[in-house]
Amino acid sequence: MTTTLITGANKGLGYETARRLLEAGHTVWMGARDATRGQEAAGVLGGRFVQIDVTSDESVAAAAETIRAAGGLDVLINNAGIPGPFGPPAELSAADALAVYDTNIVSIVRMTTAFVPVLRDSSAPTIVNVTSGLGSFGAVHDTDRIESTIVAPLYTSSKSAVTMLTVQYAKAFPEMRINAADPGYTATDFNGNSGTQTVQEGTDAVFELATRGGEGPTGTFIDRSGVAPF
Template sequence: MDSSSTPTSTDGRASTGSAVVTGASTGIGEATVRLLTARGWRVFAVARRADRLEALATETGAVAVPADITDDDDVARLLTTVTAAGGIDTLVNNAGGARGVERVADARTEDWDWMYRVNVLGTMKVTRAFLPMLRAHGEGTILNLTSTAGLVGYEGGAGYNAAKFAERGMTQALRLEEAEHNLRVIEVLPGLVRTPEFALNRLGDAAAAENVYAGVEKPLTSEDIADIIAYAVTAPHHVNLDEIVVRPVAQPAAHKVIRKPLD
């Protein structure tokens, strides 16, 4: 592959491209697949839930590739599938998540293990697999979706903080390592985003998950973050939006959320 395979518009932005998007069965990943395909991109939608991916593929024209990004065999199969279809120029590492809100004194090893495997090792495995392809392209892009939890610790967030701090450190090192290959590395760090499953998966209780957003006027949505991702990966390739921190106005800092009284 070479850079000529990514057409650009008159303002230098990539008009179309081809991407792998992980964590595509829900939330930000799903919204990113929908937006990029609507703009004419060829997108390989990756997640574990095959039924949701197939439905998304039917609606959008994306290519569904059911896979567990923490499984070496699945990652190898994903690479084979994408290679056979002509390859990609963009990798969006969106898959991740949080489990539990226990403080360190009560930390559950299985939750920490899961968060590290998905957020850090999974991202590493997919990135490692696609680096040769992206280098060969000549103008490749990797975008890692981390979190403001990777900027500052907070009570009850230690496990997720640890995973996102690690993913952020990996992203920063990757940017330095791959610049010589003209491969740009972008990090998007969202704050409070209301998605269908993040808080529910973390807390395990629908009422508790809903309470996370109680009284918050206009939290960010999956579509907000997808729009930012699309903007970053379609910018002229020499423009690298290294780090994009995005929060709702109602969250001026990681530890401060403005909540209006509930009726």
């Protein structure tokens, strides 16, 4: 049986990904910073809860040890992220940038460093990093796409970094399948439910990468339609 950890799994895309993977037969660890919300979400779906704050070295290390001791891990889905402040770009502060980058970028480094030793014991080690078309040069310059209409310097640049981290880690760990998934413009709390896709549609790319069983390419960036533009 495949064992999967999803960060930020108590709501939105993380919750729906957990639901789908549990339905597909995975054992799913549902990670959340808030213990009450995380336990409630795991209880509803039948997942396992693990408390994890992706901005804390100690919290991530403790979660890695909990999961290793319970039998190990096959799939890590780095889903947790924040949009950052909404407002005029000229008013963004260094503190704003540090908060967004710590949650969206540095957490990928933190999680990878902590969980690669656990994943190495799997026969099909897999990492899925949830990124965004908003971090794609191809998407933000395509006037036919909604990404071209949005100005959000911190969030977009953080997702560009997530995609490149994915490529670099795929090169560093060729024995693993490490890919990035763009959910697309999905209706969640993240965007005030303004997205045009359902949460199931938004999890299609993540679900596909998480269920390849260690097969297929590594270092790629996909959305629900296939390979996406960088």
